[in-house]
Amino acid sequence: MGAKVLIVDDEPDVAAYLAAALRANGHSPTVAHSADSALEQLRRARPDLICLDIVMPRESGVSFYVRLKKSEEYTSIPVVIVSGVGQDGQLDFRNYVADESVPLPECYLEKPIKVDEFIKTIESLVASSTAAERQTGK
Amino acid sequence: MSAESRTNRPRRLTDMISQALFQEVPFSIAVIDRDYNIVEANQSFEVRFGDWRGKKCYEVYKKLSQPCEECPSAQVFETGEVVVADAVGVDRDGRTTHYVGHVAPLRATPDGPVEYVMEMTRTVTGTRSWQQEYQILFDRVPCYITVIDADYRIVRANEAFRESFGDVINRHCYEVYKRRKSKCPNCPAARTFRDGRLHRSQQKGTGKRGQEIHYAVSTSPLARSGGKVGHVIEISTDITAIKKLEHDIIEAERLGAVGQTVAGLAHSIKNILMGLEGGKYIVSVGLKNNDKEMMAEGWEMLERNFEKTTSLVKDFLSFSKGRLPSLKMVDPAKLAEEIVDLYKDIAAQSGIELKAHVEDHIKPAPLDPDGIHTCLTNLVSNAIDACQMSEKKGSQVTIDVREKGDRLIFEVSDNGSGIDYDIKQKIFTTFFTTKGGEGTGLGLLTTRKIVTEHGGEIKVDSQPGQGAVFRMEFARSRLQSIHKDELKTEKEKTSQKET
Numbered sequence: 001m002g003a004k005v006l007i008v009d010d011e012p013d014v015a016a017y018l019a020a021a022l023r024a025n026g027h028s029p030t031v032a033h034s035a036d037s038a039l040e041q042l043r044r045a046r047p048d049l050i051c052l053d054i055v056m057p058r059e060s061g062v063s064f065y066v067r068l069k070k071s072e073e074y075t076s077i078p079v080v081i082v083s084g085v086g087q088d089g090q091l092d093f094r095n096y097v098a099d100e101s102v103p104l105p106e107c108y109l110e111k112p113i114k115v116d117e118f119i120k121t122i123e124s125l126v127a128s129s130t131a132a133e134r135q136t137g138k
Numbered sequence: 139m140s141a142e143s144r145t146n147r148p149r150r151l152t153d154m155i156s157q158a159l160f161q162e163v164p165f166s167i168a169v170i171d172r173d174y175n176i177v178e179a180n181q182s183f184e185v186r187f188g189d190w191r192g193k194k195c196y197e198v199y200k201k202l203s204q205p206c207e208e209c210p211s212a213q214v215f216e217t218g219e220v221v222v223a224d225a226v227g228v229d230r231d232g233r234t235t236h237y238v239g240h241v242a243p244l245r246a247t248p249d250g251p252v253e254y255v256m257e258m259t260r261t262v263t264g265t266r267s268w269q270q271e272y273q274i275l276f277d278r279v280p281c282y283i284t285v286i287d288a289d290y291r292i293v294r295a296n297e298a299f300r301e302s303f304g305d306v307i308n309r310h311c312y313e314v315y316k317r318r319k320s321k322c323p324n325c326p327a328a329r330t331f332r333d334g335r336l337h338r339s340q341q342k343g344t345g346k347r348g349q350e351i352h353y354a355v356s357t358s359p360l361a362r363s364g365g366k367v368g369h370v371i372e373i374s375t376d377i378t379a380i381k382k383l384e385h386d387i388i389e390a391e392r393l394g395a396v397g398q399t400v401a402g403l404a405h406s407i408k409n410i411l412m413g414l415e416g417g418k419y420i421v422s423v424g425l426k427n428n429d430k431e432m433m434a435e436g437w438e439m440l441e442r443n444f445e446k447t448t449s450l451v452k453d454f455l456s457f458s459k460g461r462l463p464s465l466k467m468v469d470p471a472k473l474a475e476e477i478v479d480l481y482k483d484i485a486a487q488s489g490i491e492l493k494a495h496v497e498d499h500i501k502p503a504p505l506d507p508d509g510i511h512t513c514l515t516n517l518v519s520n521a522i523d524a525c526q527m528s529e530k531k532g533s534q535v536t537i538d539v540r541e542k543g544d545r546l547i548f549e550v551s552d553n554g555s556g557i558d559y560d561i562k563q564k565i566f567t568t569f570f571t572t573k574g575g576e577g578t579g580l581g582l583l584t585t586r587k588i589v590t591e592h593g594g595e596i597k598v599d600s601q602p603g604q605g606a607v608f609r610m611e612f613a614r615s616r617l618q619s620i621h622k623d624e625l626k627t628e629k630e631k632t633s634q635k636e637t
Contacts, residue, residue, distance in 0.1 A: 011409065013439050017416025020432070024423045059602065084408035112412040115419060 002027035003126040004045065008038040008061065009053040009082070014111070018051055018082065021115045022122070035059035035067075042074060048126045052105075054083040054096070062096045069102050076133070078125045082118075084111040165258040166237075169244065170195045170211050177254065186261070188230030195257070201228045210241045214255045218243050225259075236266040282353065282374040285360060286311045286327060293369065302376070304346035311372070315343040327370045330357040334367050340377070352381040384619065391590045406450060413443035463506035463591045465621045470503055470510075470546060471496040474537045477514040481522065490525045490533040492518065497540040503614060504621035509588040510548070516581035517550035517608045524554030524606060546612045553605035585610075593620055 005022055009015040010033050019029040030047070032038035034056060041047075050068070054061040061081070068074045081091060091108040106125055109118060160167060166183035168176050174194040184190060187198045195211065196202040205212070210221040221241045229235045237259040243252040276283060277297035284306070285294040292306045292314060300306060303314050311327065312318040321328065326337040336358045343351045353374035360369035420436030423429070474494040485492040518535060525533035538549040589596045593616035600606035 011413070013413040013416050013442060014409070016435070016439065017412065017419060020416070020420045020423060020436075063602075084405045084412070111408045112415045 003048040003122065005029045005049050005051060005122060006032065006038060006041055006047040007051045008032045008035070008056075008064070009051070010034060010056040011053070014053070014082075018113075018118070021118060025119045027122070035061070035064035038064065046074075047077065048129065049122060050077055050079045051082050051122075052079055054081060054085050065105065066097060066099070066102055076129070078106040078129045080107045080109060080121060080125065081105045082109045082111060082113060163258075165240075165260050167256060167258050168195065168198075169254050169256050171254055172215055174205055174209075174211070183259075186229055186235070187227070199225070199227045201232075210239055211255045211257060214241045214243050215252050218252050224262075234263075235261060236263045237261050280375075282372070282376070284311065284372045285369050286372065287369055288331060288367075290321060290327070302345045302351060303343075315341070317344050326355060326357040327372060330359055330370045331367050334359045341374075350378065351376060352378045381619070384616070385623075388590075388593050388616075388620070403454065410443050410446050410450065413439060413446065417441075417443060463509050463588065463620070465504040465506055465592075465617070465624055467502045468505050468507045468510075470500050470505070470539050470548070473505070473507060473510050473514065474539045474548065476511065477518055477537060480515070481518050485522050485525075485535060488522065488526050488533075489531070490522055490535060492522075492535045492537075494537045494539070496538075500539060500541055500546070503546050503612070504617045505592065505612070506588070509592070513585040513588050513610060514548065514550065516585045517610075520581060520608075521550055521552035521554060521606070524552050527555040544614050546614060546617075548610045549607060551605065551607040555603065555605075592617060 002025075003022075005027055007015050007018045007022075007029055009018070009031075012033065015031045015033065019031055022029040030041055030045075032041050036059070038050075052061045052065060056064075061083070065079060065081075068077070068079065081093075083091070085091065091110075093104050093108070107121055109121065161180050161182075163180075164182070165180075166186050167180045168183050168190065169178040171177055174196060176190045176193060176195055176198060179190045190198045194205075196205050196209075200206060208223075210223045210225075213221050220243070221239075223239050223241070225237055225239050227235050227237060240258045240260075242256050242258070244254040244256055245252055279296070280298065281296075282299040282302065283294075283296040284292045284299055287293050290311050291308055292311055293308070295303070295306050306314045312320065312322050312325075316322060322341075324339065326339045329335075329337045336356060338354065338356045340352070340354050343353065345351045354377050355372055355374040357370050357372050359367040360371050417436045417439030420439060421433050422436075424432030424434075424436055471494075474496055478492055478494045482492050514537065518537065521535040525535060533553060535550065535552045535554075538547070538551070540547050540549070586596050589610050589612075592612055594610055594612035597609045597611070598606060599609070
């Protein structure tokens with residue numbers, strides 16, 4: 001069964017690309033173009049994973065990420081940052097969030113992404129998060 | 139009273155006066171004959187130089203065993219004229235003593251031969267040592283000091299000055315300082331000659347090895363009485379190193395901006411690449427599944443991103459013209475008002491009030507009018523966008539122009555959506571856009587580049603939901619020095635063309 005992935009990116013083309021790639025691989029993506037709309041969708045249906053851009057109008061991806069990780073409800077949802085702000089595939093996240101109590105994102109993928117790598121990352125993160133939940137459920 | 143006593147009394151009086159004068163004047167007096175014998179001396183002389191009876195003048199004055207090489211007394215015997223000379227002797231206790239000797243001929247009758255000379259000496263030992271200290275101070279202070287006369291010739295110059303500018307005495311100051319053939323315009327010394335007051339200015343000169351010397355000079359009258367100024371003293375501090383540092387800082391800032399620009403360009407291209415890759419991917423999935431809708435979607439995406447590439451290249455080319463700001467004296471208020479006229483209607487259509495608030499008496503400043511126009515355009519259009527994003531009513535965008543000390547400040551403030559902290563960290567350093575598909579993210583980067591090229595600073599204050607304030611600050615002193623450099627480069631270019 002495919003994974004439910006919430007894509008948060010203000011750039012419509014990027015969101016469409018990620019959604020198409022996920023759909024083609026049997027997953028169910030939903031798209032939000034801002035942090036506000038992402039929160040609404042979260043309330044409606046809990047995704048297995050969130051793909052998050054950093055630079056967005058009004059509330060940035062970083063600020064949205066911090067809110068997410070500080071909320072009890074959503075903190076366990078794995079987050080993949082998909083952005084162009086890093087260099088050589090690396091993102092020094094502590095440059096953006098110095099607060100050590102906020103955990104680092106599960107993964108960072110640099111734009112432009114490679115579809116195979118993207119899908120593999122998503123699938124393995126969803127699998128390990130589901131396994132972890134099952135264990136805590138026991 | 140007899141006739142004799144009447145004629146005798148003045149004679150006696152004259153003798154009494156002569157005697158009193160001889161003993162009491164604040165000079166040491168000795169009377170010397172042609173053979174250098176001291177035949178008479180006053181008490182002051184004896185107190186200073188010791189016993190003189192039966193001795194030669196050179197034995198007493200200088201404790202020598204033969205006549206001095208240059209003897210003022212011999213000169214007076216020969217010429218019959220008064221001689222005044224500086225001399226160094228030895229007092230009765232063997233200490234060196236500086237004195238000024240005034241040697242006058244003594245004759246029996248006005249036309250008679252010189253029978254004796256009278257040497258009156260005044261001690262200047264204290265003055266001399268003070269003069270020496272003064273000379274050391276004059277030469278060794280880490281400043282250039284020159285004294286110039288009303289003809290603008292240097293009559294004195296200290297060691298530091300001579301070291302940098304060479305042999306300068308009696309040459310015109312403008313020739314020495316600047317290798318000019320005529321007086322400099324805006325000469326601070328000329329102002330001091332005119333009004334007798336202290337004047338300061340910053341100047342650039344040429345040293346003896348042709349090196350450029352920047353100096354901060356103050357000119358003051360040498361006379362204190364308030365009468366006509368005969369000489370002016372010029373004291374200057376060498377600020378070449380400071381000027382170089384200032385220039386290096388501006389240069390470093392420019393280079394820094396270039397580096398950040400390249401990083402920003404990479405970021406922007408990544409986004410477009412992502413769109414192109416996306417379009418390609420969707421078209422290929424559409425082809426595989428024979429899904430026409432998907433093919434069309436992918437194709438549109440490709441077209442959009444090709445278009446974006448074109449507009450980015452265009453923007454980038456205009457950004458990377460790499461020209462230096464072309465500074466002109468302009469009225470800062472006018473620049474602000476122009477932008478308000480341009481954007482007032484566009485803002486009003488979205489229910490936003492745009493206005494300029496300009497402080498009174500803002501003086502013209504050397505700015506690149508096109509550059510500042512671009513900066514204000516970028517800031518104002520960003521502010522309008524921020525207001526459009528905000529759901530609040532009564533949106534306002536204000537351009538403030540004001541002065542604070544040496545700094546000219548342009549401020550664009552809005553009460554729109556505000557900026558997140560982490561975005562604030564990045565807005566000036568990368569091609570940042572929060573406008574989705576619109577905008578290339580070059581606006582603030584270009585603004586920062588232009589401000590930096592003016593030697594200025596751009597800052598932002600903002601809280602999410604609270605609006606934003608973008609402040610461009612320009613130090614007038616830096617604007618002036620960039621302006622001067624620019625004029626110099628232009629001059630050099632013109633002279634190269636001519637030759």
